[in-house]
Amino acid sequence: MLNGPVSAKADPARAGQPGASTSSDPYLPGHGNGGYRVAHYDLDLTYRVGPGRLDGRARITAAVTQALSRFSLDFAGLRATKVTVNGKAVRYAQRGGKLVITPPRPLPDGGRFTVEVRYTGSPAPVSSHWGEIGWDYLDDGVIVASQPIGAPSWFPCNDHPSDKATYRIAVTTASPYQVVVTGVLDAKQSAASTTTWDFRLSQPTPTYLVSVQIGRYAESSFGTVPMMHAAVPARLMSRFAHDFGRQPQMLIEFERLFGPYPFEQYGVVVVDAELDAPIEAQSLSVFGSNHVDGRRGSERLVAHELAHQWFGNSLTVAEWRHIWLNEGFATYAEWLWSAASGGEPADAHARRAWQELAARPQNLRLADPGVRGMFDDRVYLRGAVTLHALRLRIGDEAFFALLHVWTSAHRHGTVTTDEFVTLAQRHTPWPLTELFSAWLHNPALPRLPASQR
Numbered sequence: 001m002l003n004g005p006v007s008a009k010a011d012p013a014r015a016g017q018p019g020a021s022t023s024s025d026p027y028l029p030g031h032g033n034g035g036y037r038v039a040h041y042d043l044d045l046t047y048r049v050g051p052g053r054l055d056g057r058a059r060i061t062a063a064v065t066q067a068l069s070r071f072s073l074d075f076a077g078l079r080a081t082k083v084t085v086n087g088k089a090v091r092y093a094q095r096g097g098k099l100v101i102t103p104p105r106p107l108p109d110g111g112r113f114t115v116e117v118r119y120t121g122s123p124a125p126v127s128s129h130w131g132e133i134g135w136d137y138l139d140d141g142v143i144v145a146s147q148p149i150g151a152p153s154w155f156p157c158n159d160h161p162s163d164k165a166t167y168r169i170a171v172t173t174a175s176p177y178q179v180v181v182t183g184v185l186d187a188k189q190s191a192a193s194t195t196t197w198d199f200r201l202s203q204p205t206p207t208y209l210v211s212v213q214i215g216r217y218a219e220s221s222f223g224t225v226p227m228m229h230a231a232v233p234a235r236l237m238s239r240f241a242h243d244f245g246r247q248p249q250m251l252i253e254f255e256r257l258f259g260p261y262p263f264e265q266y267g268v269v270v271v272d273a274e275l276d277a278p279i280e281a282q283s284l285s286v287f288g289s290n291h292v293d294g295r296r297g298s299e300r301l302v303a304h305e306l307a308h309q310w311f312g313n314s315l316t317v318a319e320w321r322h323i324w325l326n327e328g329f330a331t332y333a334e335w336l337w338s339a340a341s342g343g344e345p346a347d348a349h350a351r352r353a354w355q356e357l358a359a360r361p362q363n364l365r366l367a368d369p370g371v372r373g374m375f376d377d378r379v380y381l382r383g384a385v386t387l388h389a390l391r392l393r394i395g396d397e398a399f400f401a402l403l404h405v406w407t408s409a410h411r412h413g414t415v416t417t418d419e420f421v422t423l424a425q426r427h428t429p430w431p432l433t434e435l436f437s438a439w440l441h442n443p444a445l446p447r448l449p450a451s452q453r
Contacts, residue, residue: 025160027320027371030097031149032160033072036062040165043155046172047214052122052137054078058155059116068107074152074159075099078121085115099156117156126153129372141177141215143271143286145279148320151207162318162414164204172196173214180213180231180269182281201282203263204412206316211281213269222248226261232270239294240270246341250306253340254333257400259407262314266306278305282313300334307333310407318414321368325415328383335384347451350388353381354448367417367440385448386439392449393435394428402427
């Protein structure tokens with residue numbers, strides 16, 4: 001582990017230094033913290049839309065994996081006003097995007113602890129290679145896009161995809177606004193001019209897939225198992241009903257291809273602003289007004305975000321270098337939906353994508369694209385074409401059986417490229433070493449096998 005967690009045996013002077021690594025992830029070493037694993041986040045948030053002011057209380061329950069003389073949480077832009085560990089006030093300091101906490105005595109390996117942080121401020125996105133990410137402002141509301149490092153902009157956390165936890169999130173804001181949070185709405189209570197929305201997220205979830213959306217929306221629900229719900233500007237509702245109307249059929253098709261939907265419900269928010277791309281969250285997807293045109297012009301993105309509920313959300317990458325397991329699968333799901341809904345077959349999409357990749361620089365390793373390449377279009381396209389090449393190699397029966405086992409064996413867990421490669425080989429007598437070496441590890445684009453259909 002780079003520089004290690006801050007433990008009873010480590011050099012405490014390094015803890016929380018700006019730029020010091022506290023995570024084992026080589027891509028984003030400043031995010032994530034060693035020495036503990038979070039089991040549950042309990043968040044109470046009060047937000048005033050006009051001044052953009054957030055007051056929060058975060059109670060975090062965690063298990064100690066290495067004796068800790070002090071520990072850190074990722075926390076950026078907001079000010080902690082009080083911190084307790086196991087109910088007792090403790091010393092703390094904020095620096096370098098970290099909240100460094102010193103309990104009165106070391107936390108023993110194998111134990112559990114609860115840290116409570118009270119905080120306040122005007123949240124702002126975190127600067128990154130990919131622009132500003134996190135809690136951001138609409139003309140009249142809030143949009144949160146936490147992938148990959150935006151969660152610390154609104155709550156203290158262990159911001160790494162491998163540390164999945166359950167959540168309770170309560171948000172109090174002015175009553176004219178609707179609040180949508182990842183998870184299931186358990187209660188809604190109004191008092192005077194404010195309303196408190198209380199959500200729970202029972203399935204293990206990484207911090208980057210937790211979201212809060214606040215706006216003036218019309219709400220609707222459709223489907224039964226799972227229930228689907230939507231929050232959309234009223235002026236867009238009729239177009240939304242057409243553009244997203246095939247989501248129930250899409251879900252049925254994806255369950256047939258990938259296995260049971262992994263969550264209790266699925267939600268969509270359309271914000272009253274244009275977005276470059278939809279925002280992924282667990283059991284929730286966020287689209288821009290430009291994705292609603294009344295002509296199903298963004299239906300491939302609707303399919304992509306729904307597929308992420310299996311690939312990325314239920315199955316979460318253990319490290320960011322495995323990002324193709326999220327984006328390649330979700331892109332391939334676009335092509336599978338195209339075929340199922342009467343459009344072009346996946347093979348046609350794959351060959352067109354191959355031509356596009358062939359015209360681009362051949363300098364990206366799919367299984368390790370580098371931090372600046374995490375969201376490169378080639379990760380999406382080459383990831384999907386790799387899956388199609390595997391499908392052509394092992395045949396449809398084995399390929400879709402593999403996908404079912406992949407999603408069930410790792411349901412609500414974390415995954416790596418090596419685990420997928422190993423599982424794929426178990427589904428065919430044909431050797432796959434050369435195929436995976438060429439597509440995943442060699443920057444040069446392999447030839448796509450001839451279609452068998």
